[in-house]
Amino acid sequence: MLALDHRVLRQFLAVAERGTVRAAARALNMSQPPLTAAIRQLEERLAVQLFERSVAGMALTEAGQELARDAAAILGRLERAEARLREIGGQTQPLRIGFVSAALNAALPALLRGLKAKGQPLPKLSELSTPQQVEALTLGHLDVGLLHPPVAQPADFESRSLGLDPFCAALPADHRLARRTSLRFSDIAQEPLVLFPESQGPDLYRRIRSLVREAGGDFQVAAEAKRLHSQMAIIAGGLGVGLVASQAAANLRFHGVVTVPLTDTKDRLFVELELVALGSKIEALLAMLGQQS
Incomplete structure (x- = not known):
């Protein structure tokens, strides 16, 4: 045996x-x-x-x-082999798509519209962290990942960057800096911060901590929340200043919060979104997203 x-x-x-x-x-x-x-x-x-x-x-x-x-890796390849054979046999299976919250701003809606236009079955969607998506892709439980790099790319998969989204400052509406049209990071370096948990984005968290210290500030975290809506509610309550991806800020108007661009951190304070999919599917998915390979 x-x-x-x-x-x-x-x-x-x-x-x-x-x-x-x-x-x-x-x-x-x-x-x-x-x-x-x-x-x-x-x-x-x-x-x-x-x-x-x-x-x-x-x-x-x-x-x-x-x-x-x-x-x-073995089980993932078996899952993908079965899926390919079903496709050859004319059985179109719904795509299983994992996504991080940053994909909600543009990438996921564009991908869903593209699949609908192609007459594809309704996809199965799962909001998962980047590590959870990598594991699910490796095991063959997902076909597509919209996640944050860098990641260890599973076998048979390819990845493409979908671009960078620089961060802006999110301030309580009555904050002394809320009427400014732009800010430098040093303007908020002394402020208590409202952030995501460090485990949710350790690399980005480290960059924020370094920027605060380089600007002569004392890194103070007033509160942490996993969801952007929760962070915004805490900021609106006046507990501190937040850092929000610009695209998310443009799509989410939160009463009591004002967002102001940061002019000097675009090359260091940003979120990157990446598409991970089987090599045989990635070009078609990029076309749906309006991206060039």
């Missing part, structure tokens, strides 16, 4: 992703004893320990991490 097949790999990944046999068995809709036995048999066949077991759960060993990467 082969040590590895797609069923065993799916079981292994379920345990690896969820950290306990109980949670993995529930996700796989099976009972715990056969799943526990399957994982132990896999380790015996491979003659290597894949998990460190403790009261807290199961953590991957170095060998387990290596197998998890390979298993994700």
Whole structure:
């Protein structure tokens, strides 16, 4: 009997992703004893320990991490092969599209209009963080990603930048700087900030912290919120100043908040959006978005 097949790999990944046999068995809709036995048999066949077991759960060993990467790639390629065969057989499947919130401003609406104009089935949409999209693309659970680079590109996929969106300052409407037509970053470096959680965009967060310190400010975070609407509400309440992508600011008018362009940070303070898709599909998707390859 082969040590590895797609069923065993799916079981292994379920345990690896969820950290306990109980949670993995529930996700796989099976009972715990056969799943526990399957994982132990896999380790015996491979003659290597894949998990460190403790009261807290199961953590991957170095060998387990290596197998998890390979298993994700193998299962993803199987999913994509099945999809291509269905297409050859004339079965047009809905595209599974993942997107970050920045894609809501222009890219996602343009892509949906393009798919509708081509008579494509209604896509399946999932709002996911960039790491979540990369994992789903690798596993074959998504066909298209609209995400923030840089990312480790899954096998068989290609990526194209959809452009940069510089940030502007978002101020309470009664703020002393709210009537200005433009600002330098040093104008707001001493202000308490309303930001997204650092884990949501660590690279951008680091850039903001560096800019504050370079401008002689003391990096102060008054509040954090995952969603732009939540950030805007906190800013409107006067707790601090925010930093918002210009395109998002233009599309979202929030009562009590004024946005002002920043003139000296366009090359350092921006959000980039990237399209990731199978190489066979990316040119058609770019055409829908009005982009040149």
